Amino acid sequence: EAGVTQFPSHSVIEKGQTVTLRCDPISGHDNLYWYRRVMGKEIKFLLHFVKESKQDESGMPNNRFLAERTGGTYSTLKVQPAELEDSGVYFCASSQGGFKTQYFGPGTRLLVL
Amino acid sequence: AQSVSQHNHHVILSEAASLELGCNYSYGGTVNLFWYVQYPGQHLQLLLKYFSGDPLVKGIKGFEAEFIKSKFSFNLRKPSVQWSDTAEYFCAVNPSNTDKLIFGTGTRLQVFP
Numbered sequence: 001e002a003g004v005t006q007f008p009s010h011s012v013i014e015k016g017q018t019v020t021l022r023c024d025p026i027s028g029h030d031n032l033y034w035y036r037r038v039m040g041k042e043i044k045f046l047l048h049f050v051k052e053s054k055q056d057e058s059g060m061p062n063n064r065f066l067a068e069r070t071g072g073t074y075s076t077l078k079v080q081p082a083e084l085e086d087s088g089v090y091f092c093a094s095s096q097g098g099f100k101t102q103y104f105g106p107g108t109r110l111l112v113l
Numbered sequence: 114a115q116s117v118s119q120h121n122h123h124v125i126l127s128e129a130a131s132l133e134l135g136c137n138y139s140y141g142g143t144v145n146l147f148w149y150v151q152y153p154g155q156h157l158q159l160l161l162k163y164f165s166g167d168p169l170v171k172g173i174k175g176f177e178a179e180f181i182k183s184k185f186s187f188n189l190r191k192p193s194v195q196w197s198d199t200a201e202y203f204c205a206v207n208p209s210n211t212d213k214l215i216f217g218t219g220t221r222l223q224v225f226p
Contacts, residue, residue, distance in 0.1 A: 003156075031212065042117070043203065043216040056213060091157065093214075100145050100164065100207055102214060104157035 002026070004105035006092050012111045018080040021108045025074070025094030031055075032075050033095075033102060034067060038088040046090075049075060050097075082112045115140045117206050119217035126194055126224050134189040134220050136204030143209040146187040148178055152200045160202070163187065174198070199224045 005024045013019050025032045034046040046065070047057040051072035060067070064083070069075040079086050089109050093102040120135040138144065148160040161172025168180040178189045187204060201221045205214040 033213065035214075035216075040218075042218045043205075043214075045213040045215070048212050056211065059213070095212075100212070101147075101159060101162060103159070104149070106156040 004092055004094050004103055006090075006105040006108050008108060009106065010109045010111075012113065013082055014113050015084055016081045018078065019082055019110060021077045021079075021090050021092075021110070023075045023077070023092030023105060025092070026103055028096065029094035029103075030072070030097040031095040031102075032069060033093040034075070034077055035091040035093065036088050037091065037107075038085075043091065046077075079110075082110075084112050086110065087112045115206070115208060115215050117204055117215050117217040119202075119204055119220050121220045122218065123221045124223070126222070128196055128224055128226050129193045130224075132189070132191045132194045132198070132222070134202055134204075134222075136187045136189065136217060138185050138187070138204075138206045138215070140185075140206060140208050140215075145207040145209065146178070146180060147205040147207070147214065148172065148176070148187075148189050149203045149205060150200045151203070157203070160189070194222075194224050196224050196226045198222060 007022045032049040035043050037043045045059040048055045049069040052069050066078045089107040091107045092105045095102045118137045146163040149157045150160045163170045163180045171177045201219045203219045204217040
């Protein structure tokens, strides 16, 4: 069974540009989460989808971040326009409905110059 | 605010030494507890978890953790570390009224042969 996959693995962009990160959860997992780790800090929750609906987006830093989950399958996280402080590693995780164990992807390392 | 503290940021040990990594959380209600590990170049993997029952939990690769409710702690232990245990270790708490994980800042473990 394939794990959680994320694309791209790395992205380097300039301030003001747009970047879109993609996450493919484990097949059959209704829950999909986005987290972010800024260098030297803890991994922080951004938002949680149940199927295609946003269950909790309390961790989204501001309206420059837009997350979508089309048809309850893969998810995208768009940052527009990117700022320097958006640099970090963006993790995606998924879990089965009703189960609390989250399985993480390899992360996307974003660097905003 | 809910938070997780990992007391040791960087631990250096020789092979066969014993390991204990501290984790304390601030949340008064019921919690689910996790330790994740990230080996160099790899993604976050679940090491062990506690939901209920026996507070001493055994995980993969000889790791165990003990939940002490009165101390709000979930310390990770291994009696004899190996060079292959070199990794970053993350404690995470899931308050029962949410689905998100709250992470500590991580502990980087280096084991020398």
